[in-house]
Amino acid sequence: MTELIADRNQWMALLRLEVPVIDEQHNHLLGLVCGFDPADPSDKARLLLMEILRYTREHFRMEEELMTEAGYPHLAGHRNLHDDLLKEAVRFAVRDLSSRLVRQEFHDFLRDWLTNHVLQADRALADFLRESRGSSHGAA
Numbered sequence: 001m002t003e004l005i006a007d008r009n010q011w012m013a014l015l016r017l018e019v020p021v022i023d024e025q026h027n028h029l030l031g032l033v034c035g036f037d038p039a040d041p042s043d044k045a046r047l048l049l050m051e052i053l054r055y056t057r058e059h060f061r062m063e064e065e066l067m068t069e070a071g072y073p074h075l076a077g078h079r080n081l082h083d084d085l086l087k088e089a090v091r092f093a094v095r096d097l098s099s100r101l102v103r104q105e106f107h108d109f110l111r112d113w114l115t116n117h118v119l120q121a122d123r124a125l126a127d128f129l130r131e132s133r134g135s136s137h138g139a140a
C-alpha cells in the first residue's frame with residue numbers, strides 16, 4: 001500500500017468508486033495528503049493539516065447528506081467512523097509539527113485511514129447509491 005501513495009494516479013485508481021461527486025472529493029483529498037511532505041520542516045505542514053481538517057469535515061458532511069437523502073441504512077455507523085477519524089485527526093493539530101516523527105505519523109495515519117475507509121465504508125455506500133439510483137432512475 002505504501003508504494004501506491006508514491007503515485008497519486010495509481011492510488012486514486014485503487015480508490016475510485018464510480019460515484020463522481022464522491023470520487024472528485026476523494027481525489028482532492030488525496031491531492032492534499034500527497035502534498036503533505038513529512039520531510040518538509042516548514043510552517044507549511046500546519047497550514048496543510050488545517051486545510052485537510054477543513055476539507056475532510058466538508059467532505060464528510062457531503063457524504064452524510066447523500067446518505068440521508070438516499071435513506072442509507074448504515075448512516076449512523078458510517079457517521080461514527082467519520083466522527084472518530086476527525087477526533088483522531090484533530091489530536092495532531094495540537095502536537096508539535098516541528099517534529100519530523102509527528103509529521104510522518106500524521107501522514108501515515110491519513111494514508112492508512114483514507115485507504116481503509118474508502119475501500120470499506122465508502123465502497124459499501126457507493127454500491128448502495130449506485131443500486132438505488134439504478135432502480136429508481138433506470139441509470140447508474
Ligand SMILES: [Fe+2]
Binds near residue numbers: 063117121
Ligand atoms: Fe465516508
